[in-house]
Amino acid sequence: MRADSARGLRGVLVPLALAQFICSFAGSNMNVMINDISTDLNTSVQGVQVAITLFLLVMAALMIPGGKLTDRYGRKRCFLAGLIIYGIGALLSAVSPGLGILILGNSIFEGVGTALLIPPVYILTTLLFKEMTSRAKAFGIISALGGIGAAAGPLLGGLITSAISWRAAFGFQALVIVVIVLLSLRIKDPVAPDPTRAFDTGGAVLSAVGLVLLVLGILATDNSLWLALGLVVLGALVLTWFVFATRRKERAGREPLVSLSLFRNRTSNLGMVTQNAQWLLLSGVSFVVSAYLQVVRGFDAIETGVIFSATTLGLMVSSLAAARLARRTSQRNLILVGFVLTIVGVALLLVMASGSATPWSFVPGLLLIGVGLGTMLTPSVNVVQSSFPDQQQGEISGVSRSVSNLGSSLGTAIAGTILVAGLTATPERSYALALAVLAVIGVAGLIAALGLPRHPEPPPASVAPTARPAQN
Template sequence: MAEGAVTGRAVARGVLLPLALAQFICSFAGSNMNVMINDMSRDLNTTVQGIQVAITIFLLVMAAFMIPGGKLTDRYGRKRCFNVGLVVYAVGALLSAAAPGLGILILGNSILEGIGTALLIPPVYILATMFFTGVTSRARAFGAISAAGGIGAATGPLIGGLITQAISWRASFVFQALVIAVIVLLSRRSVEDPLPADPTRQFDVRGAVLSAVGLILLVTGILAADNNLLVMLVLIVAGVLVLVWFFASVRAKERAGQEPLLSTQLFRNRTSNLGLVTQNAQWLMLMGTSFVVAAYLQVARGYNAIQTGVIFTAATVGVLLSSLAAQRLAQRRAQRTLIVTGFVVTCFGIGLLIALVRLSPSPWALAPGLFIIGLGVGVMLTPSVNVVQSAFPEAQQGEISGLSRSVSNLGSSLGTAIAGTVLVAGLAATPGRNYALAMVVLAVVGIIGAIVGSMLPANRPAGAPASA
């Protein structure tokens, strides 16, 4: 009996490593380009806004296709979708490394890597839910995977800066492909599907197209804000209308007894809904801060990739420290408390970033604020994921995993689009003012996140199922 338990734990650890590494590299890809803005825009003959668009499209493609990606796991299997996603991602990374211009970069990084991520990330959380069935073990698994995502986003600027300065920005994409190769080797024997695929499961093609188009129009409208207000309004309204059409299509399929892309039952769980909002806000703040600070330092102050990346070490240390303490914190504090505390701490860090950059010309004036932001984000990432995933049974893990990751990545793309647009709009003329305004926008999102987090149920042990 004891030997079987030991074997089971060993298998679980073998599964967890490639899953966490997959989340790490996908989060890394979302932030590492931030320190390459000057190098990439010069080599590809484009502008800061061009690189912002490439980063935002990558995050947006992930968000748009994450729900269909989660749904495909039921039809074709978790392991198969995971492997296909890894291959598509690697092809996109290598294509990006050889990109002669912005168009090929968008094809490789923004589209192929984005689609690959949308295919491989839902299986990460579904497999974690299936392999780790106990309350404590599941909370620990989600903690490790979420921490890997936070560390990937935080170390993206540092590692990307080191690689760019030592070799080239193109080598950063080769690095991503090499990590994917390691994940493939690690997962070959350890990651297996606990449940067989069901090829008879329906796939809502119309719903997938409508949801993707709606999200793309919405975020594209935000990106157009600094160019043409009329275009912005048209795109945003069109996006909202398409999303309304999507939900009407879902309701029609449910009434007809067919299986839609996304069950409306997922939105009837109040705890999960609140958790999804906090996830969106967390990633919006994290990725928005990463882009704004990196762009400001490079364009306004003229720092190179390595100088910019080193400054982000403070955020990396903050995420690492709070992630290492996540399990102990979860045992002592309610998940609501951790989420609210994380938002409050992160907002305080943003306040420091605004104040200290005005008081001192030194780049290290940003370190305290970035460190505190890292602490805050690390504290709240894991409980938000656990609140959402644990609110549903295994039969709905494919759907909720896709929805959860879609909401998080939509937050990432909105962070880069909204805060980035505020910054880039007047970066050359009034860099200090636009930097402060962009950070204020992110702080407002944090305040909203804290308010929503305070509405979550209190005194619920980490990993316990949420009530509807």
């Protein structure tokens, strides 16, 4: 396939976008199955929350190593390997007899699979779509399907759960994976893998352990404040160790897991902060409102999913309009508008939904949140990816996806822990507090977006790869 073939590129874009869709779908569809899963597997709301959070955390912890492995083993090979591991995890989850097997299949296998397959999605898009306009459109489609997958997860998950069972939702994921694998056979890696490329195993272990300890500390807050504090401090120490070890390797002329020079780009740093906040808001709102509707209001999976269709609709409309909006205004302005709309949406959920007897009071806030997130997801990705030349796309793609998925896991961990802590005794108060915390995080994202340049400078000229083009 030639890189300048528009039809061929569109064909490649389909499996890449579908892969982002199904991974985002997996991160949110379990939210409407909380009651069904906890009853069927004889567990609790907190048990389901742990499974959801661990899935998102495994993705975040392994995304940077996943991005680096693409240089050594090839982007297409890692993509297909990730799809296969993910599919095995979906099937394990579908037949799980208890919470342990569900965590193994959903949190571990699907999490590892996602960490392997997502970096190639963004690296291949950057390498194949050379022209900035076509690249922006491609990122727009991928980001839009990612956001739609996350927003539509509750609706599709609710439909499947109500019509068949929650296990069938994992069967649906496995079926989509088979379709993506078949469509991916036409992809050809634009650059040959380099088996001699070094891989920083020690750095991968330190970064993963540090992130895991950090999020586990947040999850432990409900059980023991001292244990939670200890885990958070230990996680921070391990991540500090990772930074110092990385610096030593760079000074010694060895290749670390991730170059610290990536974090000297102010525009990219601010863009990743906005990405983290966006996915934290989406996953946090999805879990909090879903759990509240099911556990407190007594709604079933389909009713919860229908209410969340407002977010899906808003995200779809704004994502489809993103390309036209990008021609009229800057990426910075789109991100700012997106945060403002999302914060207003969270405020509406607090004012209109708390204590109200009608489920429709949730719709205006969820709709605004969907519109806001759809407006800014694509610009944030483009700001980060376009800040670096082609030869650094493997690193920045892994870092960027890790930051986004860390946001998703933190959203479920932070807001979910606040909600679950008082779900039985003071549900209305816990619901309001969780949303208030999410609103504060939205304001922090807005402040970061204000620091973005109005007209970002283009990245340094790319260095032509020395590796010969791949032949298969």
